[in-house]
Amino acid sequence: MRILVAMSGGVDSSVVAGLLKSQGHEVIGVTMKLWEGPNGEMPETGCCTSADSEDARKVAAKLDIPYYVLDYTASFSENVIDNFVDMYAQGLTPNPCVECNRSVKFDHFIDQAKKLNCEKVATGHYAKIVMNNNMYELHKADYLDKDQSYVLHMLDSQKLENIEFPLGTISKPEVRQIAASLGLKTAFKKDSQDICFVGKKDYRNFVSKRIDVSSKGLIVDKNENEMGTHGGIHAYTIGQRKGVPGGQGEAKYVTKIDVENNKIYIGSKDELTTKKFILDEVTFVNEVEHENLSIQTRYNSEDVPCAIEKIDESTYQIVLKTPTMGVAPGQFGVIYNGTKLVGGGRITSKVLEDVYE
Amino acid sequence: MNKNDYIYLDHAATTPMRQVAFEAYKKTEMDAYANSSGGHALSRKAKNILEESREFIASCFGAAPNEITFTSGGTEADNWIIKTPFIDKDSSAELTTTQIEHEAVLASAENVNSKGFNVNFVSCDGEGVTNIDEFKKSINPNTLVASVMYANNETGVVQPIQEMSKIVKDINPNALFHSDVVQAVATKKLNFHNLGIESAAISGHKIGGPKGIGVMFLKTGYKIPSFLHGGKQELERRAGTVNVSGVAGLAAALKEQQNNLEKDVELIENEKTIFENYLKENIELRVVGENVERLCHISNIQFKDINSETLMVALDLNGMGVSRGSACASGAQKPSHVLEAMKVDEQVINNHLRFSFGWNTQKGDGEKCAEIVEKTIKELS
Numbered sequence: 247m248r249i250l251v252a253m254s255g256g257v258d259s260s261v262v263a264g265l266l267k268s269q270g271h272e273v274i275g276v277t278m279k280l281w282e283g284p285n286g287e288m289p290e291t292g293c294c295t296s297a298d299s300e301d302a303r304k305v306a307a308k309l310d311i312p313y314y315v316l317d318y319t320a321s322f323s324e325n326v327i328d329n330f331v332d333m334y335a336q337g338l339t340p341n342p343c344v345e346c347n348r349s350v351k352f353d354h355f356i357d358q359a360k361k362l363n364c365e366k367v368a369t370g371h372y373a374k375i376v377m378n379n380n381m382y383e384l385h386k387a388d389y390l391d392k393d394q395s396y397v398l399h400m401l402d403s404q405k406l407e408n409i410e411f412p413l414g415t416i417s418k419p420e421v422r423q424i425a426a427s428l429g430l431k432t433a434f435k436k437d438s439q440d441i442c443f444v445g446k447k448d449y450r451n452f453v454s455k456r457i458d459v460s461s462k463g464l465i466v467d468k469n470e471n472e473m474g475t476h477g478g479i480h481a482y483t484i485g486q487r488k489g490v491p492g493g494q495g496e497a498k499y500v501t502k503i504d505v506e507n508n509k510i511y512i513g514s515k516d517e518l519t520t521k522k523f524i525l526d527e528v529t530f531v532n533e534v535e536h537e538n539l540s541i542q543t544r545y546n547s548e549d550v551p552c553a554i555e556k557i558d559e560s561t562y563q564i565v566l567k568t569p570t571m572g573v574a575p576g577q578f579g580v581i582y583n584g585t586k587l588v589g590g591g592r593i594t595s596k597v598l599e600d601v602y603e
Numbered sequence: 604m605n606k607n608d609y610i611y612l613d614h615a616a617t618t619p620m621r622q623v624a625f626e627a628y629k630k631t632e633m634d635a636y637a638n639s640s641g642g643h644a645l646s647r648k649a650k651n652i653l654e655e656s657r658e659f660i661a662s663c664f665g666a667a668p669n670e671i672t673f674t675s676g677g678t679e680a681d682n683w684i685i686k687t688p689f690i691d692k693d694s695s696a697e698l699t700t701t702q703i704e705h706e707a708v709l710a711s712a713e714n715v716n717s718k719g720f721n722v723n724f725v726s727c728d729g730e731g732v733t734n735i736d737e738f739k740k741s742i743n744p745n746t747l748v749a750s751v752m753y754a755n756n757e758t759g760v761v762q763p764i765q766e767m768s769k770i771v772k773d774i775n776p777n778a779l780f781h782s783d784v785v786q787a788v789a790t791k792k793l794n795f796h797n798l799g800i801e802s803a804a805i806s807g808h809k810i811g812g813p814k815g816i817g818v819m820f821l822k823t824g825y826k827i828p829s830f831l832h833g834g835k836q837e838l839e840r841r842a843g844t845v846n847v848s849g850v851a852g853l854a855a856a857l858k859e860q861q862n863n864l865e866k867d868v869e870l871i872e873n874e875k876t877i878f879e880n881y882l883k884e885n886i887e888l889r890v891v892g893e894n895v896e897r898l899c900h901i902s903n904i905q906f907k908d909i910n911s912e913t914l915m916v917a918l919d920l921n922g923m924g925v926s927r928g929s930a931c932a933s934g935a936q937k938p939s940h941v942l943e944a945m946k947v948d949e950q951v952i953n954n955h956l957r958f959s960f961g962w963n964t965q966k967g968d969g970e971k972c973a974e975i976v977e978k979t980i981k982e983l984s
Contacts, residue, residue, distance in 0.1 A: 274920070314916050317937070361913055361983050362920060 248272040249410065250359040250367045252351070253306065253313070255298030257432045258370030260305040261421045262412050264428040266368060267309050274364065275306040275313040278351065280322040281443040305430050316358070318350055325349035327443060334453045334480040337503030338576030338595065341397075341545070342441055348400035356408045366410050373398050374414030375406050376586075382406035384531050384587040389417040396545045399580040399590035403532050453480045463508035465491060468501070468517065476510050479503050485518055485572035503595075520573040526561045528591030535588050541566070542580045543573045543593065549582060562591065610923040610972060614809075614961025615756055615786060615901055620852070621811035621962065627855035628813050631848035639845050640836055649847045656854035663857055664803075665794035666820055672840050673850055676817035677785040678707040680804035681750075683819055683830040684781050685711040688747050689720055690828050696747040699723040699771075701733045701762075702944035703755050707804070708783050709940070712750070721745075730895045731760035731945050739770050746771065746778040753787035753800075757928050757941045757957055759901030760892040761787070768799025779825055785809055789961065790868050790900050792861070795820060807849065811962050812856035816849030860962065871960045872899040877969030878958065879904075885977050891945075891955070900960045905947070909980060911956045917979045923972065925958050 249266055253259045253275040267273045277299045299315050306313030326346045333340035352367075359367045372387035373395040382403045387393040401409065413421060425433035444452050457480075465474040474491040476482065481489065486500045490512050499518055502511035534556075540549035541564060551567035564579055573579075573593060580590035611619070620628075631652055637645035639653045654668070661668045674680045685708060689696055700712045702724045716722040723741035727733050733751060742749060749771045754761045768780045781802040784793060789809050793800070802825065805818035819841075821827065833842030860867075879890050879902055887907035906914065911927050918925055928939035938952045947955070958972070 312916075312920060314919075316912055316916070358913060362917055363982065 247365040248274065248363060250274050250276055250355070250362060250364040252355060252367065252369045253277050253302040254370070255301035255305075255432065256370065256438065257425050257430070257435050258372075258413060258421060260302070260370075260430045260432045261416075261424050261428070262368050262370045263305065263311060264309055264424065264430060265412050266410070267311060268428075273309070273311045274362065275302065275309075275311050276355075276358075277302045277313075277315045278318045278355070279315050280318050280346070280350070281327070282319060301432055301435070305432060308430060309428075318354060321350045321354060322346065331453050331456045333576050334449075335457055335505075336576075337479050337482075337505040339483040339574040340576050341578055342443075343397050343545070344400070344578050347397055352401060352405060352409070356405065359408070366408055368410040368412060370413055371398060371411050372413050372418075373411045374585075375409060375411055381532050385414070386582070386585040386587070387411075387413065388415045389413075392418050393546065395582075395587050396542055396578070396580045396590075399531075399578065399587055400529050401531065402529060406531070450481045454478065461508055463510065465510045465512055468511060468513055473498075473512060479505060479508060479510060482510050484574040515571065518571040519569040520566065520571070521569045522563060522565050523573055523579070524557070524561060524563050524594045525579045525591035526594050528560045528562050528589060530589035531587055535583055538583050539588065540582050542582070543570065544577055552581070554581065560591065608922060610968075610975065612923060612925045612958045612960065612972060614789065614964075615759075615957060615959035616926055617808045617814065618789070618811050618961045619963060620808075620813060621856045621859055623859050624812050624852040624856035628848045628852035631851040635847065639847050640834065652851050653845060653847050656850045659854050660818065660850075660857060663861055664805075664820065665796050667823060669838065670820055670823055672819045672821065672837050673845060674804075674817040674819050674841065675815055675846075676808075677705075677783065677804040677806035678817075679830070680817050680819035681705070681707040681781075681783055682711045684779070684802045684804065684821070684827065685748060685750055686714055687828040687830055688779065689715050689718065692720075692747060694719045695745050697721045697723065697741075697743065697745045699725065699738070699741045699746055699749040701725045701727065701738075701751055703727050703731060703733070703757075703941045704750065704752050705756055705783055705785065708750055708752065727944050729945055731755055731758045731892050731941065732895055733762050733767070735763065735766065735770070738767055739774075742771050742774045742778070744775050746775050748779045748781055750781040750783065752783040752785075753793065754784075754791070754898045755941060756786040757901075757939055758891045758903045758945075759786070759898035759959075761896040761898065764800065765798050768801075772799065786901075787898060790864075790871060790898050792864055796822070801825065807853040807856065810853075810856050810860050812853040813849045816846055816853050818853075863962075867962055867964075868899050870966060871964050874964055874966070874969035875899060875902050875960055878902060878973045881970060881973035882976060885973075886980055891942075900964075902958045902960075904956055904958065905951055906954045906956070906980075907951070909954055909983065911954050913983065914956060914980065917983055918976065921975060921979050921982075923975050923979075925956050927956060 249271050251263045251273055253263055263273050263275050303313055326342050329345055330340045330342050355367050371394045372392040374385040374387055376383045376385050384395055386395045422433050461478060463476055464472055465476050467473055482500045482503055484500055487497055490498050496514055498512040500510055501513040501517045539552050541552045542549055550570050553565045555563045557563055575593050575595040577593050578590050579593050581588040635649040635652050637649050639649040657671050658668045661671045698712055698715050700708055712722050725733055725738045725741055751762050751767050753764050764782055771778050771780045779801050782800045783804045785804055785806045788805055795803055801822040803820040807816040808814040831842045836845055889905045891903035942952050
């Protein structure tokens with residue numbers, strides 16, 4: 247069949263294109279150009295640098311498949327960059343990769359694939375699509391070290407029908423082997439962990455260039471005792487230790503960000519512990535489930551057993567079976583039943599009120 | 604799809620090399636490969652080919668042989684003429700150009716600007732023709748260079764070059780009037796002196812010649828500093844071993860082109876008209892520059908509600924190569940600066956595609972291509 251493959255220029259998506267081609271599919275490679283600076287400059291690292299699209303182009307040429315760079319910059323800027331900056335301004339911790347997948351990548355990509363008479367799209371994500379009782383399910387990748395189902399939680403059964411994740415059953419070392427055996431130059435390319443539009447630089451500079459966040463305020467403990475001052479709340483995330491004043495030899499962490507009063511709350515490690523919090527913007531892959539649930543509160547974090555209670559259609563309260571640290575508003579909570587992904591949503595700032603009950 | 608069946612409608616980007624150009628190139632590499640500046644028999648052979656080619660190429664543009672310097676292409680010629688005159692000038696010197704120039708000119712102008720010189724980027728009207736009044740106002744006794752392309756590479760729209768040259772010379776006889784004629788020479792017979800063009804940039808591969816060879820024309824009497832330093836080739840104007848085989852290829856391509864120009868232009872014009880009329884009857888669209896003089900080989904079409912990025916991909920998959928404007932390094936194509944200068948509405952600025960015909964266009968291509976475009980658009984919706 248004709249498949250549109252998202253190629254970032256990295257080894258994973260290169261191998262996807264190579265595998266599908268070797269299986270006899272008609273593969274079309276696409277690099278989504280997501281971001282460029284105000285003067286047309288490209289980021290230095292991450293998945294949309296010119297060097298990376300050049301790598302993707304070389305791989306496509308080597309595989310002898312059609313290849314295009316398509317412009318997604320307008321949608322990315324509106325849905326991911328603006329959101330990223332706004333979230334920090336609101337004292338939240340954004341997850342631009344999830345935001346990109348849910349607001350930019352898949353919808354647009356599947357739509358484009360259909361226009362180009364492609365039956366499916368494929369990406370180099372480590373996750374598995376499983377057909378069960380005529381329903382498409384999303385599962386963790388067999389190679390758990392790299393499992394990326396967390397960032398794909400918004401894909402419902404209908405979308406999954408259009409998608410292939412060929413790396414769901416392959417390990418990273420195997421991927422590199424396949425790349426090498428296909429003669430792909432990307433075989434030993436380093437994995438990118440950076441936020442694509444920030445690169446190796448400090449995200450705080452990126453944010454402060456875009457909005458005025460320099461408003462100074464107080465750093466206090468849970469009893470409102472003054473512990474220091476800060477130069478803008480955007481520089482802090484929940485669980486952060488760096489730049490936080492210590493006290494009597496005990497390490498202190500950011501426990502709460504009060505945007506309204508421009509205050510940063512700090513406390514001991516224990517005070518970071520959460521038992522209950524609320525998810526909004528919740529979506530489910532198929533039906534909602536209630537048995538054997540666990541939740542990840544950050545990408546690739548440990549699964550914590552939990553129960554969920556519906557508040558309304560898209561809002562759920564999560565009760566953790568064991569109290570957990572570093573649940574950060576703005577990040578996503580992704581619910582699993584074993585390896586099967588049930589659904590997920592955004593962690594709201596209501597989480598923190600429980601700490602102070 | 605058989606690759607031989609691929610339909611190439613991107614001649615404005617580059618053209619396939621003519622057989623005669625290829626043969627001339629090959630023959631020179633085989634028989635006269637010596638350095639044309641050397642002191643032995645084979646060098647003299649190369650030198651002879653070089654100078655005979657120069658004479659012929661000059662004659663095609665009504666120029667004298669010593670007004671022709673060979674470069675690596677149009678980009679080098681534009682860079683040379685626009686940037687180097689400012690090297691030894693004080694900051695009162697000015698440059699005038701237009702907003703719709705090719706990147707080679709625009710980026711050179713921006714470079715001049717970054718050195719502290721005033722640069723006027725003259726706007727154009729909705730059809731893509733430079734605003735003459737604004738152009739006139741920008742010329743003054745400090746104008747060192749005025750640079751206007753003969754015809755735009757994205758729209759094919761022809762600029763009033765002769766009139767603009769006259770304006771420049773009337774106000775400031777010392778100013779140099781430069782024209783990037785890279786796109787125009789593909790389908791226009793140009794006499795530089797008659798047109799008032801005092802310097803020009805030409806590229807070999809736009810007329811069926813080899814890539815990597817171009818011409819910098821500079822009217823007798825003008826001197827500009829060297830751009831490349833080294834040996835004393837090309838009357839000490841440009842250092843570097845001369846690409847004699849490229850020159851021979853260019854001369855051969857030009858010879859064939861000039862011999863067939865009238866006939867070719869008639870055929871291309873005809874096929875393009877059939878192409879545009881067919882599409883106009885079947886799809887909602889607008890042809891850019893339809894009411895003004897255009898080069899016969901370029902058809903820039905604005906589709907009503909079709910994003911041209913997707914259409915370009917779909918056309919490629921259906922076996923037709925076209926482009927949206929100038930290619931950029933990453934491959935993704937931003938809205939064209941030419942269309943932006945023409946104040947094309949934001950809603951439709953990404954709905955433009957450029958179809959460009961060329962010397963190997965055949966009778967029947969217009970209809971055949973239009974049918975493929977129509978079919979592809981139907982598949983998209």
